Amino acid sequence: MTANLRRRAAELRTAIEKANYQYHVLDAPTIGDEQYDALMRELIELEAKHPELVTPDSPTQRVGAPPSERFRPVRHVAPMLSLGNAFNEEEIRAFDQRVKKLLGRTGEIDYVCELKIDGLAVNLTYVDGRFTEAATRGDGTAGEDITPNVRTIKAVPLALREKVPGRIDVRGEVYLPVKAFEATNRERAERGEPVFANPRNAAAGAVRQVDPRKTAERDLSIYVYSAAGLEVPTQHDLLERLRDLGFRVNPKWRRATGATAVIAYAAERLAERDDLGYGVDGVVVKVDRVADQERLGYVARTPRWAIAYKFPAEQATTTVEDIKAYVGRTGVLTPVAWLAPVRVGGTTVRRATLHNLDEVRRLDVRAGDRVLVQRAGDVIPEVVAVVAGGRKKRARGWDMPARCPECGGEVEHKEGEVAYRCANPACPAKQGQRLGHFVGAMDIEGAGSAFLTQVQEKGLVSDPADLFDLTMDQLTALDRYAERSAANIHERIQAAREQPLARILVALGVPNTGWTTSEVLAEWLAGELGPKATLAQVFDRLRSAAPDELQAIPGIGPVVASRISEWFADPAEQAFLDKLAVRVRPVMPERRAAEAGPFAGKTVVFTGTLERRSREAAEELVRSLGGKTSGSVSRKTDLVVAGPGAGTKLEKANALGVKVIDEDEFDRLVR
Numbered sequence: 329m330t331a332n333l334r335r336r337a338a339e340l341r342t343a344i345e346k347a348n349y350q351y352h353v354l355d356a357p358t359i360g361d362e363q364y365d366a367l368m369r370e371l372i373e374l375e376a377k378h379p380e381l382v383t384p385d386s387p388t389q390r391v392g393a394p395p396s397e398r399f400r401p402v403r404h405v406a407p408m409l410s411l412g413n414a415f416n417e418e419e420i421r422a423f424d425q426r427v428k429k430l431l432g433r434t435g436e437i438d439y440v441c442e443l444k445i446d447g448l449a450v451n452l453t454y455v456d457g458r459f460t461e462a463a464t465r466g467d468g469t470a471g472e473d474i475t476p477n478v479r480t481i482k483a484v485p486l487a488l489r490e491k492v493p494g495r496i497d498v499r500g501e502v503y504l505p506v507k508a509f510e511a512t513n514r515e516r517a518e519r520g521e522p523v524f525a526n527p528r529n530a531a532a533g534a535v536r537q538v539d540p541r542k543t544a545e546r547d548l549s550i551y552v553y554s555a556a557g558l559e560v561p562t563q564h565d566l567l568e569r570l571r572d573l574g575f576r577v578n579p580k581w582r583r584a585t586g587a588t589a590v591i592a593y594a595a596e597r598l599a600e601r602d603d604l605g606y607g608v609d610g611v612v613v614k615v616d617r618v619a620d621q622e623r624l625g626y627v628a629r630t631p632r633w634a635i636a637y638k639f640p641a642e643q644a645t646t647t648v649e650d651i652k653a654y655v656g657r658t659g660v661l662t663p664v665a666w667l668a669p670v671r672v673g674g675t676t677v678r679r680a681t682l683h684n685l686d687e688v689r690r691l692d693v694r695a696g697d698r699v700l701v702q703r704a705g706d707v708i709p710e711v712v713a714v715v716a717g718g719r720k721k722r723a724r725g726w727d728m729p730a731r732c733p734e735c736g737g738e739v740e741h742k743e744g745e746v747a748y749r750c751a752n753p754a755c756p757a758k759q760g761q762r763l764g765h766f767v768g769a770m771d772i773e774g775a776g777s778a779f780l781t782q783v784q785e786k787g788l789v790s791d792p793a794d795l796f797d798l799t800m801d802q803l804t805a806l807d808r809y810a811e812r813s814a815a816n817i818h819e820r821i822q823a824a825r826e827q828p829l830a831r832i833l834v835a836l837g838v839p840n841t842g843w844t845t846s847e848v849l850a851e852w853l854a855g856e857l858g859p860k861a862t863l864a865q866v867f868d869r870l871r872s873a874a875p876d877e878l879q880a881i882p883g884i885g886p887v888v889a890s891r892i893s894e895w896f897a898d899p900a901e902q903a904f905l906d907k908l909a910v911r912v913r914p915v916m917p918e919r920r921a922a923e924a925g926p927f928a929g930k931t932v933v934f935t936g937t938l939e940r941r942s943r944e945a946a947e948e949l950v951r952s953l954g955g956k957t958s959g960s961v962s963r964k965t966d967l968v969v970a971g972p973g974a975g976t977k978l979e980k981a982n983a984l985g986v987k988v989i990d991e992d993e994f995d996r997l998v999r
């Protein structure tokens with residue numbers, strides 16, 4: 329009996345995953361929605377009656393419970409790289425020349441050209457053919473665990489179509505199709521929530537949802553383009569192999585021999601860019617043969633064997649209806665052009681930033697002017713130039729208002745600075761922006777601008793820490809908040825009391841301190857204060873940190889260091905920090921298992937050129953794995969990692985009988 333049920337469950341799973349594959353990967357469905365739903369219903373019922381039949385890769389498990397350790401850091405097996413850019417034909421020809429020279433070839437090089445999908449880079453891990461983990465790119469070395477969220481994307485196979493023994497790591501781009509992006513923005517606008525600037529931000533928002541059910545509601549998809557752990561002789565073999573294993577590979581890739589063929593490929597793709605249905609910001613050109621890729625190697629984190637050939641920014645002409653100053657989170661007034669709506673590369677643009685007063689003067693842009701606007705990559709649209717032949721009698725030149733347009737407060741301008749700021753610390757616009765930033769970073773779903781405006785106007789909240797004190801009575805008294813929606817928002821706010829430290833640091837809104845810096849800071853603080861630190865201890869530590877001390881943390885430069893130290897010492901922030909410290913608990917990042925690491929207690933020396941990372945990054949890696957690093961070889965040295973060009977240190981190591989390895993072996997140790 330159970331054997332029969334087990335067999336039936338397996339049959340259903342196979343049939344459903346096959347249907348998923350045909351629909352989501354091949355774009356060629358073979359069964360209708362009703363039939364699919366019937367199979368799914370039968371499996372759900374069967375598993376409900378016999379929970380022992382549930383397997384981790386059952387299609388019913390795509391939307392599981394939220395994880396306890398959401399967004400935990402994940403170290404990548406091999407770094408996730410970024411690409412150098414080419415912006416025109418000459419730069420592609422120069423790239424091709426460089427490749428030829430480095431490989432010592434006279435004949436044309438075989439390349440593979442792919443679309444550069446504008447989404448969010450992810451790493452998918454499969455062990456013995458089963459999906460086990462998904463992570464964001466993060467800083468390239470480590471990202472965040474987003475497994476439950478990615479599992480909801482039906483184009484991601486939970487089991488490969490052929491069992492591949494061991495571990496493979498597949499890289500690709502999670503993206504939101506343009507239609508789904510526009511629908512999301514329409515819904516957000518209706519709910520009074522801020523709209524996403526581009527599909528990539530929307531995809532990132534969906535992937536970083538705390539509740540995977542929310543991720544599942546968006547129509548996310550994926551295209552994969554690389555893998556670690558699959559042995560193939562060429563990139564085109566890799567793409568074919570990935571497709572055969574059940575992954576979604578963008579079908580527009582082509583082999584191209586020589587720079588001229590690459591340029592022709594890019595021109596064709598550019599012509600069809602707006603009809604693809606997903607965002608593409610260029611093409612990626614890769615040397616096809618893996619052996620050649622290995623010979624070409626890397627400079628820092630950029631391969632010498634691949635390049636991104638960026639499409640030109642998308643531009644359109646329209647009319648400036650007005651210019652207004654917009655007050656941001658830090659009180660800076662930004663001039664914004666209000667435009668007659670215009671389509672630019674697939675989306676409708678209504679406003680464009682003018683950056684600052686200097687830029688307004690440089691462009692000499694005025695209300696009524698015809699202007700050229702552009703969207704480039706992920707930036708908010710901007711005004712590029714005033715188009716000649718506009719109105720004869722022009723409006724007066726625009727100037728910064730003397731008073732804040734939101735609160736009437738005085739506008740300050742320091743000599744020699746570009747920025748104009750509202751001086752009123754209680755300016756509602758500043759507070760509103762700050763609240764919006766806080767709820768976004770702390771992932772408090774449903775606290776959109778309509779909600780924030782209400783709690784602000786009713787005087788319930790003046791800084792973000794006040795959100796945690798909102799009571800059910802206060803929430804049910806808000807307009808359009810019935811018992812149920814009040815309870816929802818209350819629950820979400822309370823759930824945000826415990827958060828990874830990096831997230832809290834981002835949410836504070838310290839100038840120049842985004843995700844990357846916050847993650848670095850959080851790691852450092854965990855080292856300083858240990859795994860059980862409180863937020864009060866964290867703030868104290870940051871208040872007492874001099875810029876020099878912060879600057880000594882790898883990844884933090886002088887400007888950022890002084891901004892952080894100024895901000896934490898600012899008397900105007902103290903009340904807020906104190907309030908927040910008693911309301912929110914940080915989850916400190918896990919220190920990597922230093923005692924058990926491959927370098928525990930060992931002293932390592934690097935010499936010669938490293939091809940896949942900088943010397944600093946390699947040393948940091950050793951330290952994070954429990955080792956020490958040194959600049960010179962002695963009897964105390966345990967290991968020397970030697971790259972090309974190693975000289976006296978290598979000789980000394982050999983003379984002393986110290987173990988010497990190359991970068992490949994180092995890679996195997998750090999995996």
Ligand code: IVH
Nearest residue numbers: 409410411442443444445449501553612631
């Ligand atoms: S290859 C060497 N291929 O572009 C391998 N990347 O700046 C590097 N991207 O982080 C990546 N489409 O997020 C590659 N077909 C494609 C891509 C692609 C989009 C993104 C990816 C990467 C960034 C590189």
